[in-house]
């Protein structure tokens with residue numbers, strides 16, 4: 213039956229078969245949410261249920277100052293080399309740094325303070341001005357903690373889940389960029405026990421109830437711990453993240469009260485997604501399939 217033969221009246225001389233009301237319709241090809249986005253919203257819900265606020269991470273470009281110097285990461289540290297970090301050509305430098313804070317960062321790098329000996333080198337403003345693609349969301353954490361220090365102190369719990377960029381060799385499980393997940397708690401009198409406790413709470417919400425911790429090193433946390441979880445499926449311990457207590461050399465120059473500590477941890481979004489979805493090549497997570 214068409215519009216034409218209906219309007220012309222031709223339909224009266226035509227023969228039509230019975231309408232089959234139980235015929236199945238065409239399968240609807242709806243879209244699917246991307247696995248990364250599904251795991252990201254699951255993790256966001258976990259943080260929100262734990263009372264954490266999301267940090268604003270909508271700046272991929274960062275200054276070396278917030279990405280490294282504010283975190284007490286020395287200017288000669290290998291991670292600051294262009295072999296590990298993507299530096300920008302245009303705009304190559306930032307002009308906006310808090311001029312009252314920069315001298316305190318310079319001082320703590322050069323001669324320490326707050327019980328630290330510092331690194332005894334000439335800290336250069338030009339190095340701190342260099343723009344880069346942030347290598348970790350801890351750059352955002354440093355900005356947020358500095359802002360927190362500019363107001364009368366109130367405890368805070370922050371989280372971030374966003375893209376970070378590292379100039380590293382790519383392989384089956386590593387790309388030059390990945391999504392970092394980071395949580396931090398800022399309060400008076402926090403200890404390593406509080407860090408271990410919040411890690412058990414967080415990872416238990418991901419089904420990981422058997423954790424163990426190994427001493428580690430980060431330039432901006434002391435003590436630091438690698439986090440391992442026993443994977444019943446693989447029957448082995450899997451490294452599921454890194455954590456630590458931000459150093460006084462990072463927190464004190466910001467102006468946070470002396471009795472305030474910050475515990476923090478991080479993991480990637482790709483690793484849990486690949487394991488949860490049984491994906492063994494990270495390229496299968498992104499775009500067209502490139503068989504190497």
Ligand SMILES: COC[C@@H]1[C@H](c2ccc(C#Cc3ccccc3)cc2)[C@@H]2CN(C(=O)Nc3ccc(OC4CC4)cc3)C[C@@H](O)[C@@H](O)CN12
Pocket residue numbers: 350392393394430433450451452453454455456476477478479480481483484485487488
């Ligand atoms: C360039 O590598 C960095 C990335 C990424 C990572 C590592 C450290 C941090 C951090 C931090 C930090 C530390 C102190 C203070 C603030 C932030 C963030 C991401 C993962 C961190 N890792 C990681 O995600 N592993 C992981 C996480 C969850 C998971 O869930 C499965 C369902 C069971 C499985 C695995 C550990 C390793 O994969 C590691 O080899 C790769 N790491």
